Amino acid sequence: MNRLRHTVVALAGLLFANSALAGVLPEDRSDVMYHLYEGGGVRIDGPSILMRKQVGNSMSFVTNYYIDTISSASIDVITTASPYDEERTQWSLGMDYLRGNTTMSVGYTTSTESDFDAKTYSLAVSQDMFGDLTTLTLSYALGDDTVGRSDDPLFEREADRQQYGVGITQILTRNLIATLNYQAVTDEGFLNNPYRTVRYADAAVPRGFSYEPELYPNTRTSNALGLRMKYFLPYRAAVEAEYRYFTDTWDIEGHTAKLGYVHPMGPFTFHLKYRYHDQTGAHFFSDLFPRAQATNFRGRDKELSPLTSHTLGISGSWEFIEQPEGWKFFKRGSLNVSYDFLSVDYHEFSDISAGQPLGEEPLYKLEADVIQIFFSFWY
């Protein structure tokens, strides 16, 4: 099981929210992608295939097949366990139904790993109004997770997730469009990773600390509010800016900002972006607890530590089948390559792999390369 499991509900909502263009069905399109993440001793790669096809005048179906092949020797793994290989397979199926200016979407996603299963059901309604200047989207998703342990076939815990979303997309001027999204997620059940441990000071052992299992609260509610704007420049190019505020009942508060620039040049389109994220830590996070069972809840998951991350990304696409000529039954076709460099500074999570004396360990820093290569076809 990897930590990516937490994202299944959010992504299920995203898949269908993205397609929720009220008043018009999404374009028929297929994408075949290879993705690679490599950094911090972890390598995750695999395919993602997305297909969308309209049936009749009012219905559109979408399916996504996605695989993560994981080879992990991360900082958590090398300090407390053994490197492992794992595979996660995810299937999504969705349908959009258009009636007048209203689009209704339903979706189902299933994600399977050897020790973790997640099922998500999602529903969204979008309505165009005010002369099609405004699109309102309401969404709901229900997630049902089953957590296991690879070393204990009898271990089985449940977690339920519910996601509520409201989004408004607004045309502000003939060059400017904005979208405001609010998303609330509630979790209930077994929310921690069954393999992870925390460390506590222990004078009885030479290294000065020992480990015990993590113990998270069994509820969590989070709220996220994001504003995104895109502006068409005086020449044919666009700039985009985004800000997201996040807060939850575990006392994590986050600020995320992103800037992007899109520049077409003949059959090529280039995209540059920078993203910044800063967050406080969960109230039960500690790099080193003073003793065993020192608090009711405890965690040392580095993602729950105060941290700052930076991402610098560049991508290029080449449209090798162009409109209006097309080719065979394809209207358009493109090859896309993107590279993102992700850097994360953890402010309270120590790198204990170097074996420094207790209290002198450096803070951990993660650097990762994220590569995507995909073909897109419109038909």
Add this chain to the structure above:
Amino acid sequence: MKSFGKILLVLAVAAGAAGCSNFEPWVKPYERDRLADPIMALDMDPVSSSYIMHVYEAREGARGGEGAAGGGCGCN
């Protein structure tokens, strides 16, 4: 979640009322050519944006609220 229900009710009423109004859009349909340009799509490549969101959410404590929530240029 009670307050969320109220928000939904207000938005649903607003959406319903909008359907009955004779609203004059300040950006006319024939002025939306730039907004209809593919480079202005809020989500240019859904397969890519959902993947990169997946990467961020796995490595940070925050989730949701990012990206496009739908909508479009009203160019249909």
